[in-house]
Amino acid sequence: MNNRQNQTNINWYPGHMAKTRRLIQEKFHLIDVVYELVDARIPYSSKIKDIYNLILDKPKIVIMTKKDLCDINVTMNWVKYYENLGAKVLMVDLNDPEDFKKIIDLTKELTQSIQEKREEKRMKPKEIHALVIGIPNVGKSTLINKMVGKHVVNVGNKPGITQHLKWLKTPYNILLLDTPGILWPKLSEEKVALNLAATSSIKEEILPIDEVAGHILKMLAEYYPDILKERYHVSNVDDIEEVYEIIGKNIGAIKHGEVNYDKVSKKIVNDMKMEYIKGVTFDR
Ligand SMILES: Nc1nc2c(ncn2[C@@H]2O[C@H](COP(=O)(O)OP(=O)(O)O)[C@@H](O)[C@H]2O)c(=O)[nH]1
Ligand SMILES: [Mg+2]
Numbered sequence: 001m002n003n004r005q006n007q008t009n010i011n012w013y014p015g016h017m018a019k020t021r022r023l024i025q026e027k028f029h030l031i032d033v034v035y036e037l038v039d040a041r042i043p044y045s046s047k048i049k050d051i052y053n054l055i056l057d058k059p060k061i062v063i064m065t066k067k068d069l070c071d072i073n074v075t076m077n078w079v080k081y082y083e084n085l086g087a088k089v090l091m092v093d094l095n096d097p098e099d100f101k102k103i104i105d106l107t108k109e110l111t112q113s114i115q116e117k118r119e120e121k122r123m124k125p126k127e128i129h130a131l132v133i134g135i136p137n138v139g140k141s142t143l144i145n146k147m148v149g150k151h152v153v154n155v156g157n158k159p160g161i162t163q164h165l166k167w168l169k170t171p172y173n174i175l176l177l178d179t180p181g182i183l184w185p186k187l188s189e190e191k192v193a194l195n196l197a198a199t200s201s202i203k204e205e206i207l208p209i210d211e212v213a214g215h216i217l218k219m220l221a222e223y224y225p226d227i228l229k230e231r232y233h234v235s236n237v238d239d240i241e242e243v244y245e246i247i248g249k250n251i252g253a254i255k256h257g258e259v260n261y262d263k264v265s266k267k268i269v270n271d272m273k274m275e276y277i278k279g280v281t282f283d284r
Helices: 002-007 009-030 072-084 097-110 112-120 140-148 190-198 209-223 225-232 240-250 261-273
Strands: 033-039 060-065 088-091 128-133 174-178
Touching: 009 128, 033 097, 033 140, 060 072, 060 097, 060 140, 072 088, 088 097, 097 112, 097 140, 128 140, 140 174, 190 209, 190 261, 209 225, 209 240, 209 261, 225 240, 240 261
Parallel strands: 033 060, 033 128, 060 088, 128 174
Antiparallel strands: none
């Protein structure tokens, strides 16, 4: 991993990260609750690892998004794991209004004591300041737009675009702040980096596409052979070479008997992105 990192454009991350941390620190005293978003397909790999000293002591909800795309039984083990560490966890499909309501309800619950104290002093309820943090592509913008009730931040935008540094009003007496910059996961573990690339949380250029596709196939073969068989009409999932050939045939990526590996890899990665491959959790 180290060698490869040096070869890629990964070098500009640390500076961005430091800036993000500083911006969070500046807003810290205002924050009542933190929404930490992770991808339910990779509840370990998509978790920010070195932000905790920053947000310690703040009430926090770990929101596992994309429930509709994950393997619920496996992700449930991660929910329990984080709950055992003392976290409040919600597994959600951000497009499901009932799941969305759970986030609002839990926020009210976690900030109840703040409001009760104010009530005793005959003050009106405080507008709760919530910070939304998470690595790219975990649904931060989707959540914010849903809560605000209109399109205020771009969904699915490329990481690197300057973000709002503005508290956004919602009808729930909650003000929202998007991650002020970019938070990067730790890429030191090879498997983590592959998981992140497989779920589009890190840019495609960072890892070779054949490695990302190979990782997706390997995970499917090991844990979800039926999904692999059904999606690509293969019978023997253990022979990756054969799987490539069959997919190559199916998508017309074979010329003079030669498989166009690049095309097949792109197809596999794209199938994850387009949500054709779902019901999978890659952190075990
Ligand atoms: N299936 C599914 N897709 C989601 C969910 N939440 C977000 N997305 C999609 O994930 C992609 C990234 O979302 P975005 O809000 O831009 O993530 P951000 O980079 O963290 O702001 C978009 O295509 C969203 O539509 C969810 O719960 N389920
Ligand atoms: Mg966003």
